[in-house]
Each structure stands twice: as C-alpha cells, then as structure tokens.
Amino acid sequence: MRTMFGADVEALTGLGSSFVESAETLETARRQVDGIVAAAGWVGPDAEEFRQDWSRRLAPALASCLGALRDNAEVLRRNAEDQARTSAADGGSGLDRGGAPGTGGGGDRSGDGGKDRPGNPDLSGHGPWVDVPPTIPLDDAALDPNMINQQGLGDCWLLAGLGAVARDDPQFIRDHMQLNADGTWTVTMYKDGDPVEITVEPEVAQDGVMDPSGNPSWASIYEKAAAEYWGGSYDDIDGGYSSDAFAAITGATPSQTGEGNLSDLKDRLADGPVALGTEDEPSWWPFGDEVDDARVVPNHAYIVDKVEERDGELKVHVINPWGPGAHLQNDGSDKVGDMWLTEKQYKENFDTVYAVPSTR
Incomplete structure (x- = not known):
C-alpha cells in the first residue's frame, strides 16, 4: 500500500x-x-x-x-x-534517485548518523567481504580523485564529496585515517561539527568503491565508516546529497545552490572542495531539465577538479566517481570518467553546486 x-x-x-x-x-x-x-x-x-x-x-x-x-x-x-x-x-511509490552505479539524489541526511557501531555493517547484498591489505597507499597519487572507482553502490554523493575533499587537502584525509595495531582502521568523521571516531574491520564490501585496479583503497575504508555512521548498513548510503557528505567528512558547514556560472564556480573552488549534481533523466516530470550530453550521467554527482581558461574560454574539468576511462552503456553512450565542459555545456547538464570551506 x-x-x-x-x-x-x-x-x-x-x-x-x-x-x-x-x-x-x-x-x-x-x-x-x-x-x-x-x-x-x-x-x-x-x-x-x-x-x-x-x-x-x-x-x-x-x-x-x-x-x-x-x-x-x-x-x-x-x-x-x-x-x-x-x-x-516508507514503502510507497515515488522517485528513486539511487541506483548502481549510484546517482546523486536521496533523502536529507542532516539529522541522521553520527555513531560508531560494533562489528561490521550489514552487507545488504553488496558482498561478499574482501580483505583489506595490511597497508593501503595514502600518498597524493593514491588520494587523487581519479583513483576512485564507485562500482555497485549508489553512493556517488558520498564519493564525490570525499574525492573533492581529497583533491583540496589530501593531508586532511591522512590525518583522519588511523591504522590500528590489530589491523582495524579508525576514521574520524563529524556530527554537528563534533568529531566521531568510527572503527572498521579490515574487510570491505565487494560491490563497494575500489581503486581503478579493483583493489580496496582508502576510499573503501571511508565508505565502510560512512555505512556505520549512517545506520549500520551499506544500504544506508544508497542515495544522498554531497552537502551532507561534506558536513560529515569535514565538520564544516556546507552550502547547496543552483549551478550559477563558471566564474562563480571558480571562486567556489578557490575557497574549498566542490561537487556537482547533474540534471534529470527523462522521467515522469513533464517540464524538468534533462542532461543534454550523452557523456553525462543523469541524477549523479561529480567532483570539480579545475576551472580555467582553455582555447580562449573558461571551462570546467569534472571527474565522474565511476572511475577513469570509458563506461560504455547498453544504449551505446559512453559515460566518460572525466571531461572538460564549456559554460554552455555545464549549464545544460548540471543544476546543483555543493561546496564547503577548505580544511587547509
């Protein structure tokens, strides 16, 4: 019913x-x-x-x-x-902006989460568990947002926020991940600006985020910590908003606005991490905006990497949390791992800017 x-x-x-x-x-x-x-x-x-x-x-x-x-x-x-x-x-019919690989929608998480829960989070069909190596690379190259490969969970909103923070301040990520003597990891997240330490076992969901080679990475640990933080199940991070990811990761107050123009976006990027939400796919809504570019994933979150002048005009470079390279779809389209867009292309495909002050 x-x-x-x-x-x-x-x-x-x-x-x-x-x-x-x-x-x-x-x-x-x-x-x-x-x-x-x-x-x-x-x-x-x-x-x-x-x-x-x-x-x-x-x-x-x-x-x-x-x-x-x-x-x-x-x-x-x-x-x-x-x-x-x-x-x-609550079991009713309605718009679901989650998915696998996931999209950028989901409910408001501002009042949720903030707890360390004992044991592993529920796999919710995203398993089996994959062992995490004794050491995980945490150098700048490993923390590059191009090294994020989302896979099967609908948590692009989280990974776009995480990748944007890592791009802006990789040392912040290193400072908030602690490898313990027993092989567990403690990730420091934030609830209403206060630190919350989430300890996770050294195994992660097979369908969760990995590096481009398919191996567990720093993002896999953070993703598992987020699953604990937001309820104790990987399903609890299926769908959401990057503003909520920014608040939980950095403890700072994020913003969420319309797309604006590239000059505004450049200013935002100079102040801290930025993620973007794309427009809709064709749906029941008769007059909503839709993505115009076949390379762009609808209802999805992207990382903003650069805004600079190229070929005589201002352009933005965005990174898809699906990972680098080609992502060929059944309809023949290629949802590429990254792309440069003109202001016109940007406005035709994106409708939301998520930003947070830098942690540097």
Missing part, C-alpha cells in the same frame, strides 16, 4: 505544470503586445509616453511575473521530488 507524507506528488506535479503553461501563455502575449506597440501607426506626445510606459514599466512587470511563475514551478518540482523520495522510503 502506498504511504503518503505531507503532499500529493501528482498534485504538485500538476500545479507546477500549470505554472509553466501559464508562463508560456503570458510570454506569448507579451511578445504579441510588444510587436503591436512597436508597429502601431500612432504618433505624438501621448504615443511616445505610452511606448515609454510600456517599455519601462509594463513589459518589465510582465517579465517579473514570468520569472516568478517559472521559479515557483522549479520549487514545486523539487518539493515533488523530495516528497516522492520520502514516500518511497
């Missing part, structure tokens, strides 16, 4: 669609009036006064209404997505 919390997703969807249709109708009317006013054979002081009133007051007021309708349609879209995820989490 479907359980509904808070709002009817279909009603929100219908209302948002009405807002968009109304905005389109109003935009058509505005253009028509603009053309009529410009073409009217009316001359004299009154005509000039009317045209100025139209161009300076009435037309901008209509444009403001258009913007308000579209902005509120976007608010309804996001609320419908959140509501669908909440209902789905």
